[in-house]
Amino acid sequence: AGEELERRCQSFMAPPVTNMQELRDNPGDMKTHMELLILETQAEVCRALAAADGGATFTVDKWNRAEGGGGVSCVLQDSNVFEKAGVNVSVVHGYLPQESILQMKTRGKNLKTKDGKLPFCAMGVSSVIHPKNPHIPTIHFNYRYFEIEEADGNKQWWFGGGTDLTPTYLNEHDVVHFHQTLKDACDKHGPRYYPQFKKWCDDYFLIKHRGERRGVGGIFFDDLDSQPKEEIFNFVESCAKAVVPCYIPIVEKHKNDPYSPEDKLWQQLRRGRYVEFNLVYDRGTKFGLATPGSRIESILMSLPLTARWEYMHSPSPGSKEAEILNVLREPRDWVQ
Amino acid sequence: AGEELERRCQSFMAPPVTNMQELRDNPGDMKTHMELLILETQAEVCRALAAADGGATFTVDKWNRAEGGGGVSCVLQDSNVFEKAGVNVSVVHGYLPQESILQMKTRGKNLKTKDGKLPFCAMGVSSVIHPKNPHIPTIHFNYRYFEIEEADGNKQWWFGGGTDLTPTYLNEHDVVHFHQTLKDACDKHGPRYYPQFKKWCDDYFLIKHRGERRGVGGIFFDDLDSQPKEEIFNFVESCAKAVVPCYIPIVEKHKNDPYSPEDKLWQQLRRGRYVEFNLVYDRGTKFGLATPGSRIESILMSLPLTARWEYMHSPSPGSKEAEILNVLREPRDWVQ
Secondary structure: OHHHHHHHHHOOOOOOOOOHHHHHHOOOOHHHHHHHHHHHHHHHHHHHHHHHHOOOOOEEEEEEOOOOEEEEEEEEEOOOOEEEEEEEEEEEEEEOOHHHHHHHHHOOOOOOOEOOEOEEEEEEEEEEEEEOOOOOOEEEEEEEEEEEEOOOOOEEEEEEEEEEEEOOOOOHHHHHHHHHHHHHHHHOOOOOHHHHHHHHHHHHOEEOOOOEEOOOEEEEEEEEOOOOHHHHHHHHHHHHHOHHHHHHHHHHHHOOOOOOHHHHHHHHHHHHHHHHHHHHOOHHHHHHHHOOOOOHHHHHHHOOOEEEOOOOOOOOOOOHHHHHHHHHHOOOOOOO | OHHHHHHHHHOOOOOOOOOHHHHHHOOOOHHHHHHHHHHHHHHHHHHHHHHHHOOOOOEEEEEEOOOOEEEEEEEEEOOOOEEEEEEEEEEEEEEOOHHHHHHHHHOOOOOOOEOOEOEEEEEEEEEEEEEOOOOOOEEEEEEEEEEEEOOOOOEEEEEEEEEEEEOOOOOHHHHHHHHHHHHHHHHOOOOOHHHHHHHHHHHHOEEOOOOEEOOOEEEEEEEEOOOOHHHHHHHHHHHHHOHHHHHHHHHHHHOOOOOOHHHHHHHHHHHHHHHHHHHHOOHHHHHHHHOOOOOHHHHHHHOOOEEEOOOOOOOOOOOHHHHHHHHHHOOOOOOO
């Protein structure tokens, strides 16, 4: 088992955050399983992106958090195909900030604190890929595991995650491929996951003040805790393994597509909306910005290299810009 | 008095939001005074900017809010000198959104609601000017007046506002001129305004997750209600009149300065920080985004035309980029 662990770690972008001895000593702990899964996912995605880019090399930063834990941030900036591609792993522990406790309470979590303190461990892989070509959509995915120890020693845990696509223009074939791949991964674990998490995704990525979704959706879930841990882990693992097959074929298909300055302009305006969602609404970004000692550069890696805001920009009816806007305003079902 | 009102309105960018008869009928009401002041300020600033630009014409949009009130938005986009210059007046009334009531309570306001409802009237002039040339700083100003009618008929009112500067590079002479002009305006009304509001400005415009201020400050105040209304109005008027003299000379001085692609790049990264502050922390933006029926395009007019986020960008020690960062991290006193 120790050898098997060594072998798996060989493929990672950097050594695990938790020290090897601790991982070896707790082979059955969900924290161990999850840390290995997120590091493996990071490595698989980075390798696939680097290959699609034509041999780019990710910058790898391994960092420590003074308050406990650390992470591995992998970034590709201004490469052949990508404007900015970030794949980040973090494994942090310590005490939950008050703001996050309150935020979790609004989600219905009843947490018994001790002197207002709540020890936690949070780990996840999180990624946003912004390509240069407006015909390749942006993808975001995040898979995470949370443990909290309450004042009475009771441990609460849950999984969260999702994968979603943000195209500049609508290509129905791409969107169907993307959703079908996610649905196939979900369906292995039961028929209700995909429809439920597809809807959750459409609801979550709403830019409320615009009445638009950030993109064409995918899947999103949070607070999964009502089945055995191992079962949920297996589901999360299937979703994580679906990232490369749902996205890389779309990158390959469009990476040499020609595009006009007008296409690029519309992409930049959509990037602006991406920034609006992430800074105003995104729960992960808010949690990160509120967590003391969090690594800001890794959290804000999700922001595009460049973005644009024009006053009163409005696409003409019937244009391909209006076409995607319609989908963002009224989400569709892409697969049955 | 009716003729005097007509005469003042001639100079505005658009007719007042409130109908003329109502303004004529209530010449002594603070709401009338304030609406005229904010429209006058808008016109003065737009004219000065258009002149500095070399004869540009502002786009003027007069809009109505279904829930009550409306506004006048003046925007100049991609002109000779300015990337984006927006000067917005809004006069809105209706019921305060629950989120805003809670937010005001955290600021210590004790508001007696009736069935959870609170009628309010809010008006102000708000502006952000983003120039093209990295040697001209961005300016923001906002002067506003608030009235709330509590369940028992009691009226609460207060003034808020401020003017602050965000340079890409430090030019001490400009910053001293800017602060001195604001200080002179404040000092006419008492010696304590400037030092108090200068500090409030440094505190308010903190981008907490970066440990940096948005700019080199200026003045900021909110919830001013502890002196007679007319006295505070006179103070606010002096501040509003100081906008043109504190800024336009800086625009004129630098509008033909040469700059390099590196200067422009650094400006774009600073624009990214501007977006971070406005979307994550700014109270006015949050209030606007949470207010039903608010005009999103006018609220987000404050965002730059273009912005940039680079992973792990860090200026080299001793560079002019590092010089301004130092000031943003540790605010200085500019005038005695």
